[in-house]
Amino acid sequence: MGRLGWVDPESFMQRNHELMDAYSAGKLAMEEFMAFSLEPMAGRTPEEVDHLVGPWVEDVIEPIIYSDACKCIAQHRAKGDRILVISASGVHLVKPIAERLGIDEVLGIELDVQHGVYSGATVGVLTYREGKITRLMEWLDAEGENLEGASFYSDSRNDLPLLLKVDHPNVVNPDPVLLEHAQQAGWPVHTWV
Template sequence: MPVAIFDLDETLIDGDCSTLWCEHMGRLGWVDPESFMRRNNEMMDAYKAGELAMEDYMAFSLEPMAGRTPEEVEHLVGPWVEDVIEPIIFSDACKAIAEHRTQGDRILVISASSVHLVAPIAERLGIDEVLAIDLDVQHGVYSGATTGTLTYQQGKVARLMQWLDAEGENLEGASFYSDSRNDLPLLQTVDHPHVVNPDPVLLEHAREAGWPIHHWK
C-alpha cells in the first residue's frame, strides 16, 4: 500500500521537540538552563543552515540522560507531551493524516529527533510507526550514545529503505511532508513530495520543482 511519510518538527508540530525537551531538562534541574540552551540554540542555527553535525548534537543533548533508565525518562516524557506538545500540533497536519488514512495509506513518521520523544508524540497523533534516532542502553540505563544510522539528511533515506525492505513495502505512490532543506534527499526520492511551512532554501527548490507548498496552522 502507498506510504504517507511525515517529518515531525516544524511539520506536524509548531516547534522543535528536541529544543523543547532541552528546555524541560532545565526545568527538571538536569542542566543549567542558560548555558545549555545557549549551546542548543547555536546548534539549531547550524541545523537550519543545513550544516549541523548531528552526531555532535546528539552527544550534547543526550548527556543529561546518561545513567537514567528508559522507564524514568518515559515517566517524564508523557506529561511533557500532554502539556507542551499537544497545544502546538498543527490542526492542518491532523487533517492531512486523516486524509491519507481515508485513502488507505500506511502512515509513518520519520524524524531527526530521538525516538524517546518522537514515538510518544506520534502516538498522540494516532501513528504507531516511527523511524527516529535510536538511543543506546547499557546495563538498563541510557549511555548517552546513539545506535544505528541517524535519521538525518541522507540517513533518513537509508533508514527508510531498510524499513521498506523489512516491511515488504515500496515507494510507489509514496508521499513525504517536510519543512526543511535537510530533507531534500528524501523529498527527491518519493513520488509525491510536499513542503510544509518551508525554510527559504526548500521554498525556492519547491517552487522550481513545482512541488505542492502547504502553509499549515
C-alpha cells in the first residue's frame, strides 16, 4: 500500500506495530485496529485490493507457512474432518491464505462494500475473542453441524474463549499467557516449524 501511495509507510508501520503489541498483550480493541487497517482501502474496489493481496500472500505469507501446519491439515483431511479457518483478520486476507492451504471454508472479519467500493467499515460480529464463538455457532447452525469432537489450534491468548469451547484444544507456538494456561489445563502444546 505504501508503494501505491495509499499510506505513508513509516507512520503506517509504526501504528501497526503499536496495535500488534496491544494484540500480543491481549489488550487490542479490534474495532480500533480494523478502522486503522481499513482506512487506506476506503473508496477502493474489492478488485483493486485483491490485486494487491494475491502477490502479498505469495511473497510474504507462503514462505512463512509452517510445514507442520500443512501436515496437520493433511492429517485432519485424511480423517475426513471438515476444516474451517476462523481468523481475526479481514476475510479479504483470510480467504486467499486458506485457499493456498487447500481450505475452502473460512470465517473472518467481513468488510462493508457500498456502491462497489469498500467503505472502510466492517459488517457484523468481528471474529475476535468471543466473537469467534458467536460467528462459529452461527456457521455451525447454518451448516447443520456442531462442535462435537472439534479441534481448534491457536497461538494467541485472544483465542482462549474458543479453545475452552472445543473438545480438542491445541496450542501452537503459543504466547506466554496461552502457554501457561495450556500447561495448567493439560492441553497439547505444539512447536511448529
